[in-house]
Amino acid sequence: MKIDHWAKPLTNLEGKLLGIELESRVDSDGVRVLAGMEDEVLHEQHRLIERKAAWFRDNDLYCILSGTASTQEYLPFVRYMTTSARTNDSQWLDDVGGHACTAIPLVSGDFEVARLNRRFIQEHIGNPIFPILIRNIKQYCDKVIVPIHDKNHHQMLQAAGVWAVQGEYKPIRFEHCDKLI
Numbered sequence: 001m002k003i004d005h006w007a008k009p010l011t012n013l014e015g016k017l018l019g020i021e022l023e024s025r026v027d028s029d030g031v032r033v034l035a036g037m038e039d040e041v042l043h044e045q046h047r048l049i050e051r052k053a054a055w056f057r058d059n060d061l062y063c064i065l066s067g068t069a070s071t072q073e074y075l076p077f078v079r080y081m082t083t084s085a086r087t088n089d090s091q092w093l094d095d096v097g098g099h100a101c102t103a104i105p106l107v108s109g110d111f112e113v114a115r116l117n118r119r120f121i122q123e124h125i126g127n128p129i130f131p132i133l134i135r136n137i138k139q140y141c142d143k144v145i146v147p148i149h150d151k152n153h154h155q156m157l158q159a160a161g162v163w164a165v166q167g168e169y170k171p172i173r174f175e176h177c178d179k180l181i
Contacts, residue, residue: 002027003044005174010064010145010166013158019062019077020177021166022049042067048174049075055178064092085109092145096120096137106140113163115145125153131160 004027007020024041026033042065049056049063056063056077069080069091081094083101085108092113095101097120106114114137124130125148134157137144143163151168172180 006171007177009169021064113143118147134160
């Protein structure tokens with residue numbers, strides 16, 4: 001079994017690094033494993049993050065994980081993406097506008113950050129009502145992340161008050177994430 005760890009940059013609209021999302025991929029005999037390894041992968045992710053804790057703290061960066069939130073207070077820069085109700089301060093709402101996430105956690109969860117669904121963005125970003133939708137989401141959370149691959153819509157996203165974008169830069173191996181600054 002092999003576990004590869006990738007850092008997906010999260011930047012503001014000017015390109016300043018705000019954090020990275022740690023994504024781990026598990027392969028067994030050349031086949032990607034999608035389930036059954038969550039606890040082992042989360043443990044390995046925490047071990048890797050602990051090694052780079054000073055880098056995250058010194059550069060005031062977030063490290064974002066998918067999965068169940070942990071209460072490791074000594075890693076205050078770690079945030080967990082969730083599609084369900086908020087259970088602690090380290091959770092951010094993921095997949096807003098997607099089929100797996102209703103608006104209920106957004107309007108009732110008091111989340112600091114919400115990340116929109118990639119397919120939702122692809123379908124609606126060119127719609128004139130899109131900036132209004134962003135402003136409405138911001139009524140329920142302070143910061144919105146838009147997963148987007150190009151800069152064509154940056155001016156509109158800036159005017160709408162988007163906090164961050166993700167997907168403009170290719171992921172790099174986690175052990176090299178310090179080269180992003």
